[in-house]
Amino acid sequence: MRKTRDLVASAFVLAVAIFAFGAAMTQSPGQIGHPGPGFFPGVVAVFMFAMGILLLAKTFAQKSEIETDKSIIPSTRKDYLRVGILAAICAVYLELMDYAGFVLVTPPFCLIVALLLGERRPLVLILHCILVPVAIYVSFQILLSVPLPDGRAFY
Amino acid sequence: MEDIFSGIGLAFSPYAIIAVICGVVGGIVVGALPGLSATMAVAILTPLSFGMTPAVSMAMLLGTYVGAVYGGSISAILIRTPGTPAACATIFDGYPMTQRGEAGKALGWAALGSCVGGMIGLFFLVVSAPLITRFALSFSAPEYFGLAIFGLSIIISVSGKHVTRGMISGAAGLLVATIGMDPIQGSTRFIFNSMDLLGGISLISALIGLFAVSEAFNSAETVMRESERIKQIINGLFPLWREIKGHAVLILKSAVIGTFIGALPGAGADIAAFVSYNEARRSSRTPEKFGTGFVDGVIAAETGNNAVTGGAMIPLLTLAIPGDAVTAVLLGALMIHGLKPGPMLMAENRDLVYSFFCSLFVGNLLLLVFGIGGIKVFTKVVALTKRLLVPIILILCVIGAYAVGNNLFDAKLALAFGVLGYLMQKADFPVAPLALAIILGPMAEVALRQSLIMNHGSWSILATRPISLGLLIIAALSIFFSIRQAQKENKKREAMRS
Numbered sequence A: 001m002r003k004t005r006d007l008v009a010s011a012f013v014l015a016v017a018i019f020a021f022g023a024a025m026t027q028s029p030g031q032i033g034h035p036g037p038g039f040f041p042g043v044v045a046v047f048m049f050a051m052g053i054l055l056l057a058k059t060f061a062q063k064s065e066i067e068t069d070k071s072i073i074p075s076t077r078k079d080y081l082r083v084g085i086l087a088a089i090c091a092v093y094l095e096l097m098d099y100a101g102f103v104l105v106t107p108p109f110c111l112i113v114a115l116l117l118g119e120r121r122p123l124v125l126i127l128h129c130i131l132v133p134v135a136i137y138v139s140f141q142i143l144l145s146v147p148l149p150d151g152r153a154f155y
Numbered sequence B: 001m002e003d004i005f006s007g008i009g010l011a012f013s014p015y016a017i018i019a020v021i022c023g024v025v026g027g028i029v030v031g032a033l034p035g036l037s038a039t040m041a042v043a044i045l046t047p048l049s050f051g052m053t054p055a056v057s058m059a060m061l062l063g064t065y066v067g068a069v070y071g072g073s074i075s076a077i078l079i080r081t082p083g084t085p086a087a088c089a090t091i092f093d094g095y096p097m098t099q100r101g102e103a104g105k106a107l108g109w110a111a112l113g114s115c116v117g118g119m120i121g122l123f124f125l126v127v128s129a130p131l132i133t134r135f136a137l138s139f140s141a142p143e144y145f146g147l148a149i150f151g152l153s154i155i156i157s158v159s160g161k162h163v164t165r166g167m168i169s170g171a172a173g174l175l176v177a178t179i180g181m182d183p184i185q186g187s188t189r190f191i192f193n194s195m196d197l198l199g200g201i202s203l204i205s206a207l208i209g210l211f212a213v214s215e216a217f218n219s220a221e222t223v224m225r226e227s228e229r230i231k232q233i234i235n236g237l238f239p240l241w242r243e244i245k246g247h248a249v250l251i252l253k254s255a256v257i258g259t260f261i262g263a264l265p266g267a268g269a270d271i272a273a274f275v276s277y278n279e280a281r282r283s284s285r286t287p288e289k290f291g292t293g294f295v296d297g298v299i300a301a302e303t304g305n306n307a308v309t310g311g312a313m314i315p316l317l318t319l320a321i322p323g324d325a326v327t328a329v330l331l332g333a334l335m336i337h338g339l340k341p342g343p344m345l346m347a348e349n350r351d352l353v354y355s356f357f358c359s360l361f362v363g364n365l366l367l368l369v370f371g372i373g374g375i376k377v378f379t380k381v382v383a384l385t386k387r388l389l390v391p392i393i394l395i396l397c398v399i400g401a402y403a404v405g406n407n408l409f410d411a412k413l414a415l416a417f418g419v420l421g422y423l424m425q426k427a428d429f430p431v432a433p434l435a436l437a438i439i440l441g442p443m444a445e446v447a448l449r450q451s452l453i454m455n456h457g458s459w460s461i462l463a464t465r466p467i468s469l470g471l472l473i474i475a476a477l478s479i480f481f482s483i484r485q486a487q488k489e490n491k492k493r494e495a496m497r498s
Helices: A002-025 A039-061 A077-100 A102-116 A122-143 B002-011 B014-032 B038-045 B054-079 B085-099 B103-137 B141-152 B154-158 B163-177 B203-225 B241-246 B248-263 B269-282 B295-319 B325-336 B343-348 B350-373 B386-405 B408-426 B432-454 B466-497
Strands: none
Touching (some): A002 B163, A039 B432, A077 B408, A102 A122, A102 B386, A122 B386, B038 B054, B054 B103, B054 B203, B054 B295, B054 B325, B085 B203, B085 B269, B085 B432, B103 B248, B103 B295, B141 B269, B154 B269, B154 B432, B154 B466, B203 B386, B203 B408, B203 B432, B343 B350
16 A cells, blocks of 8 residues: 555656656756756756656565554544545635635634534534634734735625 | 943833834734734834834834744744744744643743844844954855755755655755746746746745645544643743753854854845754754754754844844845835934944844843743643634634735645645655745755856856855765664664564
8 A cells, every 4th residue: 555655656756857847948948157947947857857766766675564653543534535625625715715705704614614623512613603703803904904805796 | 332321221211112012022923923924024013113213113123023033933833833934944843842742841942042042143243243244245156055055955854764755845845946937037937827826936825835734634634533632731931041051052053053144135034944953953962853842953943043133134234235024124114214224324323223232132032021921821722622723723824825915826825735735744755845945945046047157157166165165065964964864763663673
């Protein structure tokens, strides 16, 4: 399992390095005495490729069974699913904030994330989704005069 | 002598003392909030200072400066979120200490290190400003390249047992740093037709994403197994005298590094923190402890970054050259008050300059008072259950990234970097080298290209200038010993397994 993961990681690194080198080559590498915009990323991409090859070689050389720390409880599929859902909620939150602004979308975000993470006490949930946005709004917008997103819908 | 007493009188007037208290408290609060940097804190308060006298105004702004640089460490230590880029290196050991229940100790040392670092920086500012300025101005492209490579050599040491992966992570960071406008020719690179990428990747967004958002995802992964919260020990917050004595050399060395890097135009507190941390690890008898919650890591990073406050004032006051972004704002504030920073400032407004020194002194003392006094309040944050803490961290991350340029694209970038950081951790790729390379990459690239231009394409310029050669040799030694250390540890682990 670990070997497969490392093989995938090595392949990904090599792909990124090749892509970066290709992208760097679209820029001017410059002349010998005057390196251009493509010079530095080109050098870094070659270095990354070399490291990718080294990682691949190490992966092939490693034993298939590597003992893992028994004291660490491994995460389950449910745990990873929770992280995936949380990332998706964050992405939706940002999209909605762009449209509806901070004030409208933050309380439901607080509520949904706390519920997703297992908080079930109704009073705590209510206080959490009211107090947190209010505290952030007061700190940033009022005290520090740092504007928060208004939302395009209200322009 | 008369000017000195007059300066002391100006700095210790009731208004100036109140101003510096407000500045330090405000700076700590703003610095602790992710995304709000020391530059932003000083910039926010500058318009408020217009109606004040120059001495009172600078007392407030200097207090804000030292407070904000220290404030970044609070969120870095407690929730793995660098309040400012300068606190990025503090995470490496500060956050593991919090996970062990030693947040109080980490914050105590951070406050003390910041205070002493600031004081030593101030000492150098007072006694050797012209000398340091002359030395700093002898730095040109090859020396900056040497400095950047020395900073980047820390990649090996922060990668632990995954050296190859750390170097890949660092290379990825260098590539990320090249996105946007080419710093020399002004052409666009790797922006994929997105105008949002024209200015490059926001450093704050990347740091917030890599450290804070990814940690929020990690917490979400393990939240159901959260049996009990880690009890934080908050007794004996102020380090004992014998502990301070034991760390005196480390503190002094980090402060000297921070002061000098602060005096270099363009190199700020973030670079100083990394270089101090790297040097502390390189010269330590127990380098393997760094990154595991070792207090020396916190001391080195915090002393180094706060010493910058004194160092950055050196070229500002002597030559009117700002050492970093904050001193650029301070330069503006001085000019608004009708002062002319530079050689004539010391000649024409000597008493005022002494009042600035005194205000920096008071600001650093207050930083220690509020830093230690506030620990019991700060640590309440980690007493919250993760079920409630994670949404708060995520909202702060989004707002912090947004606040940099009032652009939700930066917040989306922070989320993307958060996902990247989380996946990297799952694949055993350390994220710190990526962050480090994003910080130092632009300096390394510009310095290298300028060096090659200066020497008509010949790389020999890097080896023929003593400072640049010295820095490159130290970097090479640091890399060599770090790799040997990692190999030793890997062998030890293999032996234990078999």
